[in-house]
Amino acid sequence: MMSFLEIVLRVAGWLVLAPLLPGIINKVKAWVAGRRGPPVLQLYYDLGRLWQKGVVLSTLASPGFIAGPAVTWVAIFGAAMLLPLGPAGAALSFRGDVLLLIYLLALARFCTTWAALETGSAFEGMGAAREVSYAVLSEAALITAVLTLSVHTGSVTLATMLEPAAGAGAALLGAGLFCVLLAENCRVPFDDPNTHLELTMIHEAMILDHSGPPLAAILHGAAMKLLFFALLLIEAVVPVGTLSPFAAAATLAASVLAVTVAVGLVESLLARLAFRRVPLLLTTAFLLCLFALLVAWKGGAA
Amino acid sequence: MNAASSFALLANATSLPWADVPEWPVADFVRATAAELDRGGRLCAWFGVPEGDATRLVAVVAFDTDNTLAVGRSAPATSSYPSLTVTHPQAHLFEREVWEQHGLTPKGHPWLKPVRSSAGTAPAMGEFFRVDGREVHEVAVGPVHAGIIEPGHFRFQCAGEEVLHLEIALGYQHRGVEAALAGGPHRATMSQMETVSGDTTIAHATAYAMALEALAGTEAPLRAQWLRAVALELERLANHVGDLGALANDVAFLPTASACGKIRGDFLNLTALLCGNRFGRGLVRPGGCRFDLDPERSAQLLARLQTALTDSEQAATWLFDAASVRARFENTGTVTPQQAAALGLVGPAARSCGLVRDVRYDHPAGWYRFAQAPLAVWPDGDVYARTRVRWLEIQRSGKFLLEQLAAAPEGEIRDATLAQPAPDTIAVALTEGWRGEVCHVGLTDGAGCFRRYKITDPSFHNWVGLALALRNQAISDFPICNKSFNLSYCGFDL
Numbered sequence: 001m002m003s004f005l006e007i008v009l010r011v012a013g014w015l016v017l018a019p020l021l022p023g024i025i026n027k028v029k030a031w032v033a034g035r036r037g038p039p040v041l042q043l044y045y046d047l048g049r050l051w052q053k054g055v056v057l058s059t060l061a062s063p064g065f066i067a068g069p070a071v072t073w074v075a076i077f078g079a080a081m082l083l084p085l086g087p088a089g090a091a092l093s094f095r096g097d098v099l100l101l102i103y104l105l106a107l108a109r110f111c112t113t114w115a116a117l118e119t120g121s122a123f124e125g126m127g128a129a130r131e132v133s134y135a136v137l138s139e140a141a142l143i144t145a146v147l148t149l150s151v152h153t154g155s156v157t158l159a160t161m162l163e164p165a166a167g168a169g170a171a172l173l174g175a176g177l178f179c180v181l182l183a184e185n186c187r188v189p190f191d192d193p194n195t196h197l198e199l200t201m202i203h204e205a206m207i208l209d210h211s212g213p214p215l216a217a218i219l220h221g222a223a224m225k226l227l228f229f230a231l232l233l234i235e236a237v238v239p240v241g242t243l244s245p246f247a248a249a250a251t252l253a254a255s256v257l258a259v260t261v262a263v264g265l266v267e268s269l270l271a272r273l274a275f276r277r278v279p280l281l282l283t284t285a286f287l288l289c290l291f292a293l294l295v296a297w298k299g300g301a302a
Numbered sequence: 303m304n305a306a307s308s309f310a311l312l313a314n315a316t317s318l319p320w321a322d323v324p325e326w327p328v329a330d331f332v333r334a335t336a337a338e339l340d341r342g343g344r345l346c347a348w349f350g351v352p353e354g355d356a357t358r359l360v361a362v363v364a365f366d367t368d369n370t371l372a373v374g375r376s377a378p379a380t381s382s383y384p385s386l387t388v389t390h391p392q393a394h395l396f397e398r399e400v401w402e403q404h405g406l407t408p409k410g411h412p413w414l415k416p417v418r419s420s421a422g423t424a425p426a427m428g429e430f431f432r433v434d435g436r437e438v439h440e441v442a443v444g445p446v447h448a449g450i451i452e453p454g455h456f457r458f459q460c461a462g463e464e465v466l467h468l469e470i471a472l473g474y475q476h477r478g479v480e481a482a483l484a485g486g487p488h489r490a491t492m493s494q495m496e497t498v499s500g501d502t503t504i505a506h507a508t509a510y511a512m513a514l515e516a517l518a519g520t521e522a523p524l525r526a527q528w529l530r531a532v533a534l535e536l537e538r539l540a541n542h543v544g545d546l547g548a549l550a551n552d553v554a555f556l557p558t559a560s561a562c563g564k565i566r567g568d569f570l571n572l573t574a575l576l577c578g579n580r581f582g583r584g585l586v587r588p589g590g591c592r593f594d595l596d597p598e599r600s601a602q603l604l605a606r607l608q609t610a611l612t613d614s615e616q617a618a619t620w621l622f623d624a625a626s627v628r629a630r631f632e633n634t635g636t637v638t639p640q641q642a643a644a645l646g647l648v649g650p651a652a653r654s655c656g657l658v659r660d661v662r663y664d665h666p667a668g669w670y671r672f673a674q675a676p677l678a679v680w681p682d683g684d685v686y687a688r689t690r691v692r693w694l695e696i697q698r699s700g701k702f703l704l705e706q707l708a709a710a711p712e713g714e715i716r717d718a719t720l721a722q723p724a725p726d727t728i729a730v731a732l733t734e735g736w737r738g739e740v741c742h743v744g745l746t747d748g749a750g751c752f753r754r755y756k757i758t759d760p761s762f763h764n765w766v767g768l769a770l771a772l773r774n775q776a777i778s779d780f781p782i783c784n785k786s787f788n789l790s791y792c793g794f795d796l
Contacts, residue, residue, distance in 0.1 A: 199780050
């Protein structure tokens with residue numbers, strides 16, 4: 001069982017480090033474009049500012065409008081607690097915890113769309129419709145990826161599954177999960193986190209009416225989700241669990257930075273896809289994970 | 303065809319005694335206009351001139367292949383007349399405007415509703431075209447937008463992500479420009495002309511100056527005409543480059559988006575070098591220009607222009623070389639040549655449908671009689687074509703400027719003794735602004751003051767083109783379709 005101190009450190013790490021990632025992405029984008037860009041800590045300032053603000057509430061929205069972002073944040077935080085961090089393990093680990101993880105992510109999505117639909121706005125309805133449509137495909141890819149790890153290790157416990165990485169199919173799995181990371185975190189080429197155009201938004205359209213602390217919770221939750229997917233991707237590809245604690249920590253930090261910079265570069269150099277082409281790329285991600293599964297099933301774990 | 307033309311003919315930037323404009327009873331006038339349009343004419347302007355309690359209709363038709371304009375008018379009419387729109391859709395908005403301004407009802411008009419204001423109050427929202435069905439939903443955007451742009455209302459009828467119909471309601475920026483011009487020219491008239499549409503300052507100011515010079519029976523000194531052409535092309539460069547950047551931004555393609563914002567500023571600064579204002583305000587005046595380009599600044603202009611053009615080349619190369627951008631632009635928001643011709647689209651929006659139509663080429667006036675840039679035409683009618691035409695025009699306007707700066711005419715820049723406008727005369731002046739044809743028609747009364755001054759911004763022709771481009775498109779592609787037209791709200795609202 002973990003010490004109290006370790007739990008506190010882990011929680012603090014997730015809460016404090018997560019908002020760093022969007023800042024790094026924006027810095028990379030600014031750097032590629034030859035701009036100075038916002039400070040790396042901009043999201044922290046934004047969160048602080050939003051936390052002090054009041055909330056504008058629609059008279060028509062039910063309590064779900066506020067509950068949605070809260071439950072979403074808790075669900076993502078719960079998923080983060082289930083994710084083992086190399087040799088340090090997870091805050092909570094049990095047989096079958098991977099199923100809970102998948103369902104927590106689905107719950108987070110459900111609550112975001114629920115809160116969006118509460119506003120009754122055409123924009124948010126469109127955003128919610130797009131979100132759940134593309135989720136069908138990205139969840140399929142994610143579940144296949146998890147299944148690959150499960151078959152590879154013969155386990156349904158995350159700590160065991162992520163310890164040795166995906167073996168022979170790691171490259172396939174890594175590419176598939178990177179696509180899932182971009183789609184799940186509303187990055188280019190699936191969505192444009194910087195756009196002001198309501199008609200083209202997915203995730204941003206769903207949170208147009210949120211303000212103050214609920215918006216802060218949404219933004220912080222999104223940052224944690226990005227960190228979560230970056231870590232999941234790394235641990236599926238790199239056998240971090242087999243390293244010494246110090247080497248594992250260094251590897252994780254360096255890899256998260258590498259993934260974040262990669263996201264920034266993708267956003268700098270690629271235009272967004274038309275919505276009708278999004279399923280094609282997500283299906284490709286699913287197929288990549290599926291082939292990784294085949295490798296794990298037939299070729300990998302003997 | 304001219305032998306058969308029953309309208310009075312005149313060239314761009316010239317005038318005609320009002321009495322020489324042929325007149326018909328209103329129903330015959332509509333038929334005569336229809337006949338002119340059938341002969342290959344294009345409706346540049348259609349407006350009412352109040353006469354007592356009645357209203358005369360005036361039509362200005364352009365014959366692009368013959369490089370000539372034609373004017374006709376109706377006898378004073380009250381209450382109603384048979385609609386021209388039924389046979390010639392390009393008149394649809396003009397007839398709505400006349401109905402709004404003068405209460406003259408076009409009988410049989412398929413969609414008669416106000417253009418800008420409703421009984422002098424708020425902009426006309428009125429009834430929107432609706433599509434019924436369980437799967438159909440309505441999306442309303444604006445007039446307040448998320449970006450820093452002008453106000454306008456867009457009403458989409460959608461089946462899922464697909465747009466079945468888009469209706470655009472404008473008028474939020476109606477300032478009463480035409481009403482303010484009546485009885486002029488006043489002291490404020492020139493400034494009002496420069497702000498008809500702020501990003502088209504030079505084109506509108508030049509059209510107004512040419513109209514006033516035509517009414518006075520003269521023209522500006524050659525060097526002033528040259529300066530106006532230089533300023534007009536700089537205006538085109540700045541706006542087209544800005545549009546390339548905006549299009550890139552809307553598909554989240556950052557390299558071009560970031561670069562073009564800066565390069566647009568470089569071009570605007572060149573206009574500032576010319577006259578001290580980035581949008582060219584204060585440069586063009588009736589009778590000439592207020593600022594000359596001395597050799598030193600001319601050399602500086604040339605050097606900075608070359609740098610900006612090189613930078614544009616780089617930014618455009620990134621844009622057109624990116625497969626992900628092409629995938630977004632191609633086959634998006636297509637307008638067919640037939641639609642474009644029927645609606646009377648102008649400018650890059652028309653040229654990107656393969657229509658060869660450019661005032662600088664078809665109706666040259668001022669310096670364009672002596673020097674021209676080749677026309678930029680692209681056949682496909684989609685967002686890619688509109689982007690491509692802009693890039694071609696950047697290259698050609700740039701080359702034109704480099705040539706012109708190397709061989710400037712000498713002489714005065716302003717005719718200080720510009721005569722008063724002739725009484726009872728109509729003058730027509732067209733310029734090719736960066737959005738397309740800017741049409742100014744000035745009609746004087748017995749004292750040589752404006753009895754009616756009609757402005758047609760290219761946006762007036764083109765907004766409905768955007769609505770058609772959206773048919774059966776994904777609603778998420780609206781922003782890039784909109785940017786590919788990049789029309790003026792205030793130029794429409796007047």
